[in-house]
Amino acid sequence: MYLIRVILISLFIFSQAQADTIYNLIKIPNLEIYNIKSQNKLRYLYAERPFTLGIKKNINCYNSEKNILDQKYQIIKRNLDKYSKEFLKKINLKYIVMCEDLSISKINTAGIPDHVTKTLILDIKFNENYFERVIHHEVFHIINDSFKELFNEVVWSNFNVKEFRYAECSTCTNKLGLNTNKSTKGFFTEYSESTPSEDMAEVFSHLMVGVKLNNVDPILEKKIQFIKTNLLKIDKNFIL
Amino acid sequence: MIEKIKPSRSEKIIFSFVIILAIFSFGSFFLIKNKCFFVKNYNPQKMIFNDPKNIAILNITCGNVIIKLYPDISPESVKRFKKLVRSNAYDDIAFHRVIKGTLVQAGDLEFGKKGSIDYGKIGTGKSGLGTINSEIDTPFSFDRGSVGLVRAQNYNTEDSQFFILLRDEPLYESEYTPIGKVIYGLEALEKIKYLDKSQYVLRPDFINSLRMLIN
Numbered sequence: 403m404y405l406i407r408v409i410l411i412s413l414f415i416f417s418q419a420q421a422d423t424i425y426n427l428i429k430i431p432n433l434e435i436y437n438i439k440s441q442n443k444l445r446y447l448y449a450e451r452p453f454t455l456g457i458k459k460n461i462n463c464y465n466s467e468k469n470i471l472d473q474k475y476q477i478i479k480r481n482l483d484k485y486s487k488e489f490l491k492k493i494n495l496k497y498i499v500m501c502e503d504l505s506i507s508k509i510n511t512a513g514i515p516d517h518v519t520k521t522l523i524l525d526i527k528f529n530e531n532y533f534e535r536v537i538h539h540e541v542f543h544i545i546n547d548s549f550k551e552l553f554n555e556v557v558w559s560n561f562n563v564k565e566f567r568y569a570e571c572s573t574c575t576n577k578l579g580l581n582t583n584k585s586t587k588g589f590f591t592e593y594s595e596s597t598p599s600e601d602m603a604e605v606f607s608h609l610m611v612g613v614k615l616n617n618v619d620p621i622l623e624k625k626i627q628f629i630k631t632n633l634l635k636i637d638k639n640f641i642l
Numbered sequence: 643m644i645e646k647i648k649p650s651r652s653e654k655i656i657f658s659f660v661i662i663l664a665i666f667s668f669g670s671f672f673l674i675k676n677k678c679f680f681v682k683n684y685n686p687q688k689m690i691f692n693d694p695k696n697i698a699i700l701n702i703t704c705g706n707v708i709i710k711l712y713p714d715i716s717p718e719s720v721k722r723f724k725k726l727v728r729s730n731a732y733d734d735i736a737f738h739r740v741i742k743g744t745l746v747q748a749g750d751l752e753f754g755k756k757g758s759i760d761y762g763k764i765g766t767g768k769s770g771l772g773t774i775n776s777e778i779d780t781p782f783s784f785d786r787g788s789v790g791l792v793r794a795q796n797y798n799t800e801d802s803q804f805f806i807l808l809r810d811e812p813l814y815e816s817e818y819t820p821i822g823k824v825i826y827g828l829e830a831l832e833k834i835k836y837l838d839k840s841q842y843v844l845r846p847d848f849i850n851s852l853r854m855l856i857n
Contacts, residue, residue: 423813438812445813496816 428519442487449501463501474526481537489637493548496520502527513540517547532580538610542603552632555598561624568597588621609642677833678704684826697855707827716777719819732852738764740836749803756848769802777819784814787824
């Protein structure tokens with residue numbers, strides 16, 4: 403007991419008031435700068451050590467090996483370079499946090515967007531088959547959160563056939579498949595059928611990675627036009 | 643008859659050691675007590691500036707800190723800062739937040755005044771002039787010596803508080819409104835009182851005066 407007391411007192415005495423600039427800005431600990439000199443002013447950060455977030459400490463992510471980080475950074479940057487500085491400012495995205503095995507309440511997730519802190523956390527070990535697409539998918543959530551009034555879910559839901567119903571939430575359903583449907587029938591992927599916002603994000607991400615759109619059905623065509631029209635309302639120079 | 647006794651060799655050595663120890667102790671005491679001993683004090687009246695109407699002189703315990711203001715980069719923020727400086731509002735205001743080697747922060751006119759400091763509220767005080775909008779669109783390199791306006795969690799909440807960087811902080815660009823840079827006297831800021839265990843300083847150092855070179 404005495405030894406523990408001595409250790410605790412020593413920690414208290416010798417721990418200095420440190421300036422953790424990144425934590426002060428985006429409230430995520432254990433991050434370091436990867437690159438902050440990008441053309442569109444995005445700041446790329448990486449987890450130097452694992453971190454835990456949230457009031458219930460239910461968000462976890464881990465640090466990566468440098469070679470994986472270097473490799474994935476190139477892919478992430480190549481995709482995010484598609485967004486202009488002006489557009490990113492309008493949607494409130496500034497910080498990209500790279501880490502691996504990202505999870506919320508032990509459910510793995512590709513990314514966590516937060517337009518309030520202007521931050522997108524990306525799991526760099528997410529399934530490689532969809533990795534580039536999920537980057538844009540998560541960016542759409544930032545767009546959607548920043549411009550809720552433009553992406554009206556009732557209007558969007560009405561594009562679908564009358565009998566169709568979305569799930570209550572994206573994790574309340576088993577429809578998690580991310581493969582692009584060969585026959586679209588109003589949805590790009592199985593995951594699109596989970597919620598309106600995930601559906602919108604799937605349409606957006608398919609457009610951003612330039613998936614060939616042969617034989618697009620009328621429902622999906624309406625959804626594509628909805629996304630394009632509203633993006634132009636945010637930034638008239640946005641090119642899809 | 644008193645016989646003179648010559649000191650032995652060992653006595654001479656001990657005597658010399660005591661003298662040296664006394665000099666060393668006195669010198670150390672003097673240096674420790676006077677934290678400004680090696681800090682150069684700049685006299686702005688004897689200096690020539692390119693743009694004298696945008697030079698502010700911050701006088702603190704260890705001397706003058708000369709700040710060049712940038713109205714071209716942040717016109718409204720510099721205007722606010724000059725207005726407060728010209729009304730002597732910053733006199734006797736505490737450096738209430740100091741992080742060693744990183745930054746010093748002052749300018750809480752409501753709760754940071756010498757003699758009436760409110761440690762429970764310091765850092766949240768207002769000037770009474772209202773908040774102003776953030777001016778963060780112009781590229782600015784937040785390197786050592788940069789002076790910026792403090793804001794709350796949200797943008798457009800700048801008022802009277804300002805910070806001066808003691809190290810480069812590139813992430814501050816487009817986060818905080820820059821108003822100027824220290825061109826002389828940064829070493830005096832490094833002597834401002836800080837605490838090891840807290841960013842907020844108990845019994846802090848104060849601004850003696852903050853004036854424009856030309857009023």
